[in-house]
Amino acid sequence: MTPLEVFTPDINPLGAQWLSALVGLIPIVTMMVTLAVLRWKAHWAGLFSTAVAIVIAVVAFRMPFGLAVNSGVEGFFFGLFPIIWIVIAAIWFYQITVVSGRFNDLRDTFNLISDDPRVQAILIAFCFGGLLEALAGFGAPVAITGVMLMAIGFPAFRAAMVVLLANTAPVAFGAVAIPIITAGNLTGIDYREIGAYVGHQTPILAFFVPFLLLLLADGIRGLKEVWPVAMAIGAGFAVTQWISATYISVELTDVIASLVGLGVGVLVLKVWQPKGGHAALERMRAEVAASGAADITGAHDEHSRDRGPLTPRHIAMALLPYVLVIIIFSVAKLVPPVTKALTSTDVKFGWPGLYGNVLNSAGEPVSSTMFNFNWLSNPGTLLAITAILVALIYRVSARDTWGELRNTVVKMRWSILTVGSVLALAYVLNLSGQTIAVGTWIAGTGAAFAFLSPTLGWIGTAITGSDTSANALFAKLQQTAGAAAGLDQTLLVAANTSGGVVGKMISPQNLAIACSAVGIVGQESALLRKVVWWSLGMLAALCLLIGLQSTPILSWMLP
Numbered sequence: 001m002t003p004l005e006v007f008t009p010d011i012n013p014l015g016a017q018w019l020s021a022l023v024g025l026i027p028i029v030t031m032m033v034t035l036a037v038l039r040w041k042a043h044w045a046g047l048f049s050t051a052v053a054i055v056i057a058v059v060a061f062r063m064p065f066g067l068a069v070n071s072g073v074e075g076f077f078f079g080l081f082p083i084i085w086i087v088i089a090a091i092w093f094y095q096i097t098v099v100s101g102r103f104n105d106l107r108d109t110f111n112l113i114s115d116d117p118r119v120q121a122i123l124i125a126f127c128f129g130g131l132l133e134a135l136a137g138f139g140a141p142v143a144i145t146g147v148m149l150m151a152i153g154f155p156a157f158r159a160a161m162v163v164l165l166a167n168t169a170p171v172a173f174g175a176v177a178i179p180i181i182t183a184g185n186l187t188g189i190d191y192r193e194i195g196a197y198v199g200h201q202t203p204i205l206a207f208f209v210p211f212l213l214l215l216l217a218d219g220i221r222g223l224k225e226v227w228p229v230a231m232a233i234g235a236g237f238a239v240t241q242w243i244s245a246t247y248i249s250v251e252l253t254d255v256i257a258s259l260v261g262l263g264v265g266v267l268v269l270k271v272w273q274p275k276g277g278h279a280a281l282e283r284m285r286a287e288v289a290a291s292g293a294a295d296i297t298g299a300h301d302e303h304s305r306d307r308g309p310l311t312p313r314h315i316a317m318a319l320l321p322y323v324l325v326i327i328i329f330s331v332a333k334l335v336p337p338v339t340k341a342l343t344s345t346d347v348k349f350g351w352p353g354l355y356g357n358v359l360n361s362a363g364e365p366v367s368s369t370m371f372n373f374n375w376l377s378n379p380g381t382l383l384a385i386t387a388i389l390v391a392l393i394y395r396v397s398a399r400d401t402w403g404e405l406r407n408t409v410v411k412m413r414w415s416i417l418t419v420g421s422v423l424a425l426a427y428v429l430n431l432s433g434q435t436i437a438v439g440t441w442i443a444g445t446g447a448a449f450a451f452l453s454p455t456l457g458w459i460g461t462a463i464t465g466s467d468t469s470a471n472a473l474f475a476k477l478q479q480t481a482g483a484a485a486g487l488d489q490t491l492l493v494a495a496n497t498s499g500g501v502v503g504k505m506i507s508p509q510n511l512a513i514a515c516s517a518v519g520i521v522g523q524e525s526a527l528l529r530k531v532v533w534w535s536l537g538m539l540a541a542l543c544l545l546i547g548l549q550s551t552p553i554l555s556w557m558l559p
Contacts, residue, residue, distance in 0.1 A: 005064045008359045009433025011440050013061050021441030023060050024434035027053035027425060028463060031508065035525040036532065042512050042524035043414055046421030053425055057432035067358060068428060074351045074371065075427025079420035079509070081373065083139065083465070085380035087415075087513050088408055090140040093387040094147055095404040097321050100394035105318035107152055108310045114269050116277030117153050117284060118217045118226045122210045122233055124148050125166035127262040128322070130237070133170040134254030135329035139465070139513040140379060141167050146517035154217075155287045156518040157527070162216050164505040164514055164531050168538065169206035169237070171467050171501040172198045173245065173253040175379065176333040179467040179500065180250055183475040183493050192250050196559040197494035199245025199253065202501060203238035204545060205538060206257075210234040212534065218280050226274040229265060236264030246559055251334065255326075321390045328386055332377070342377035349373075358431050366431060368472070414521050418512040419465075426463050435460070439474050443481035450485075451547030453478055453492045454499025458539050461500035465509030470500040487550055491558065495546045502538040505531050 014020045030052045034045035050072050057063040057071075097103045110120050125145045132141035142163050149159035172179055173195070180198060184191025210230035214222040223230075241257040248256065331338050350356060354369040375381060391401040409416075429435045439456050443449055456478065460470025471493075478496045482489035504510055511524040511531075520527075548554040 005067060006357050006359060007063050007067050008361065008363075009063075009431065009436065010061060011433055011437045013433070013437075017437070017441050017444060020060075020437045023056060024429070024437040026056055027429060027434065028438075028459070031422075031425065031463075032528075035508065036528050039525045041414070041522055042508050042515075043417040043421055045525075046418055046425060046508060050421055050425040050428060053428040053432070053434065056434065057428055061432045061434060061437075063432045067354065068432060070351070070353045071358070071427045071431040072424035074354060074369070075424040076420040078371070078427070079423030080416065082378040082380055083423065083509065084412070084416050084419050086378065086383065087139045087143050087380075087419075087516070088405075088412060089380040089383035089387065090143040091147070091408045091412070091517060092405050093321065093325075093383050093390065094144050095408060096387050096391050096394070096396055096401065098151075099400050099404055100391075100396050102318050102321075102394060103151060105310065105314045106148075109315050109318050110152070112310065112315075113266055114229075114273060114277070115281075116226065116274055117281050118214055118222045118277065119229055119265075119269065119274065120152055121149060121154070121162050121166075121213055121217045122230060123262060123265055124152075125163045126210055126213060127233065127237070127258050127265065129163060129166050130170035130254055130258035130261070131326070133167060133174040134176070134252075134258060135326065135333070135379075139510060140383065141170075142510060142513050143517040146514055150518050153281050153284045153288070155284060155291060156520045157291075157523070157530075158216065158284070158287070160514040160518050160520065160527055161530055162213055163517075164510060164527075165212055165216060165534055166209065167510070168501050168505060169202050169209050169241075170254045170258065171461075171504050172202050172497045173241070173250065174467065176329075177251045177253065179471050179497050182468050183471040183497060186472065186475045187479045187489070187493055189479070189490055189493060193490055193559075194494050194497070195250030195253070196246045197490050198497050199242050199250075200557050200559060201494060201498040201542065201546060201549075203242040205498075205501070205542065206241055207234040207238040218283070221276065222280065225276045228272060229268055229274060232268045233261045233265045237261035255330075317394075320393065321386065324386050324389060325383070328382055329379070332382055339377075343374070345374075345376040347373040347375065354431070368427065368430060411519075411521075412516045415512040415516040418524070419509045422463075422465065422508045422512075426469070429463065435463070436477065439477045443477060443484075446485050447487065447550075448547075449481055450487055450492065450495070450550035451543050453481075453495040454539060454542045454546055457496035457499030457501075458503035458535075460496075461503035462507050462535075465504065465507035467497060467500035467504065470503070471496055488558075491546065491550055495542075498542055498546065499539065502535050502542065506535045 012020045027049050031049040034040040054068045057068040058065050129141040129145040146163045180195045181191045210233050214226050237257045240260040244253040244256045351369050351371050356365050358366045456474045457470045461467050474496050475493050478492040479489045482492040515521050515524050
């Protein structure tokens with residue numbers, strides 16, 4: 001590289017911040033329009049939007065062409081590892097339980113709690129999905145719970161919508177609170193303080209999510225017939241998330257909240273069962289038949305045990321894979337010597353051609369140009385280890401075990417391209433300065449910024465598919481804007497995290513994961529059009545809540 005190729009992003013290259021921001025928004029708008037309006041396949045939308053971003057980076061933001069293209073290359077590889085690896089491992093893990101025949105026992109186990117598919121949607125997508133988000137994150141909950149809902153009778157498209165909506169409230173504390181810890185590291189604010197603030201925002205959302213899941217699962221009828229269960233689980237999860245984030249442990253907040261929510265649901269269902277569950281299942285089966293898709297609720301019986309009584313041993317063996325997930329992730333993330341040993345194997349290196357050539361305003365290499373090949377410590381590898389252990393315990397043959405891995409990769413080939421292209425887009429936007437230009441413009445609204453601050457987190461997560469990445473992009477900006485406007489800096493940093501949780505459901509990355517998991521690859525644009533309104537509605541509610549928390553009206557809610 002010659003000195004002329006060293007680049008420092010300019011947040012206002014066009015002389016007017018509003019103009020720089022609007023030009024910087026063009027690739028994001030391109031992505032949304034090609035997906036939602038023109039109905040392109042997600043991988044084509046991602047690739048085209050990346051090309052648009054590169055052109056704008058070069059022409060408007062004066063980034064050298066080679067650096068712009070290389071930014072996209074690094075982003076694409078980051079999409080492959082660790083993100084796609086995590087999703088492949090999660091689906092492979094699930095497929096091992098299917099080919100063993102034990103998944104039918106898991107389905108029967110959930111039926112012991114309730115045979116109502118609407119109740120199971122809350123238990124699986126919200127409670128169990130929340131637990132997976134707490135431990136793994138990065139798309140694993142969407143992939144695993146999506147196929148689980150299909151297996152109990154949900155139509156594929158409806159299952160995808162349900163799991164995307166459910167994967168909101170737990171996201172802020174996902175992957176052992178990595179988004180919040182990242183925000184703390186970048187801002188210098190104690191991450192436990194940020195977590196406590198977030199714990200006074202997202203629980204409000206969490207309380208209502210089970211009600212929204214009922215609407216998605218079975219409309220107004222489902223809400224009328226099952227609302228007591230939704231209220232009990234939502235309240236149990238929300239109250240526990242509030243208490244744990246404030247007083248117990250930020251890292252374990254979602255683990256505790258998910259288990260309490262599940263426990264509360266089991267207790268309620270012991271004394272009360274909703275009506276209409278069988279009719280709801282029949283409506284779902286009719287919808288599956290009308291769509292021309294196969295009903296997979298009994299599709300794996302050739303692998304099953306003889307369908308005799310469900311014994312405690314069958315239940316224990318059905319739950320074993322998920323108990324192993326909890327144990328392995330808990331040990332890996334929460335036992336310091338193990339965590340240190342795993343992370344010591346990480347291979348970190350400056351991305352060739354970018355590291356040292358893309359600098360921040362202090363003249364230092366931009367941190368995202370340092371690539372971390374965490375081959376052993378990342379959630380995908382931990383899930384893969386769990387999958388192999390489950391295959392051994394279940395006595396699944398090596399041929400079937402590795403055959404399922406091969407089939408998963410083939411099935412996900414277009415999703416791999418989609419996720420890679422979306423992360424390529426994100427890296428070009430970030431390293432060229434387009435993302436920070438948009439954020440700076442929005443932050444210029446002064447005191448009213450408190451009402452808009454969650455929007456930055458929403459945009460960041462929608463683009464990258466990661467609340468952690470959204471905090472990496474905007475946490476420092478939120479803090480700076482808060483100081484300039486005389487607002488509570490911790491509140492705005494927390495708002496970035498909370499806003500991100502409702503942006504994840506519309507990120508092309510997560511849309512691709514959901515479609516791959518339930519077998520509707522290519523329908524990402526249709527799925528986006530369905531879920532975007534839910535995302536915008538929840539964002540509006542968060543903006544109002546956090547805006548009022550910055551005033552005497554609701555400031556009493558803050559820790």
